Amino acid sequence: MSINAANPTAPVLAEQDPGYGKIFAVLSRRRFWLLGGLSLGLVIAISLSIISKPKYTSSMRLLVESTYKADEKAAGNSLNIDSNIQIDYATQLQLLQSSSLFQKAATLLNDKYPGITGADLQTLKIEMLGGKESPTKIIEIQYIALDPVKAREVLRAFQKVVVLKRKGCRKISR
Numbered sequence: 001m002s003i004n005a006a007n008p009t010a011p012v013l014a015e016q017d018p019g020y021g022k023i024f025a026v027l028s029r030r031r032f033w034l035l036g037g038l039s040l041g042l043v044i045a046i047s048l049s050i051i052s053k054p055k056y057t058s059s060m061r062l063l064v065e066s067t068y069k070a071d072e073k074a075a076g077n078s079l080n081i082d083s084n085i086q087i088d089y090a091t092q093l094q095l096l097q098s099s100s101l102f103q104k105a106a107t108l109l110n111d112k113y114p115g116i117t118g119a120d121l122q123t124l125k126i127e128m129l130g131g132k133e134s135p136t137k138i139i140e141i142q143y144i145a146l147d148p149v150k151a152r153e154v155l156r157a158f159q160k161v162v163v164l165k166r167k168g169c170r171k172i173s174r
Contacts, residue, residue: 058151059142060159061129064092089128089135096126096139101161108157113150121154 018026027034095101103118110116125142128135141158145151 053146055144055146056148056151057142057144058148058155059140060155062096062139062141062159062162064089064137064139089137089139093126093128093139095165096141096162101158101165104161105154105157108160109153112153121158124154124158 099118099122102121102124106116106118106121121143123143125140125144127140129138129140130136141155143151143154143158145154
């Protein structure tokens, strides 16, 4: 047997596409592994859904704008919005995250949920829509609880506290 170094010819193997028939044959041979894996995944998913407790998210959005009482005779005792007044939204965000607001909201909720404290309410997620790149005048507040009614009531109490605080600031600034 002689090997010619000048003309090396390697055998060319043509790759064949497996085709649907061959894929089906492999899957049918491995059907027990396939069914076992699918069954195991299904059992894990069902057990996790049964074990896990549902969490309810309640959210609200606050529009932070400057409002003040104009000349009551000219305005007919209504609130006007002045676009010339600048509001520091970072300060407004920090005011909403103050512990005094959380404590006042907890006091409002004490009748329905005894034992709730301001520290419990500090899990509220308070952030400005649009982020730091393009901030807006809208602040979103979210609360997550295991009870859907409690999630809603916490935000309602926080809303009452914020509205009362804003009305108090407006009276002082006049």
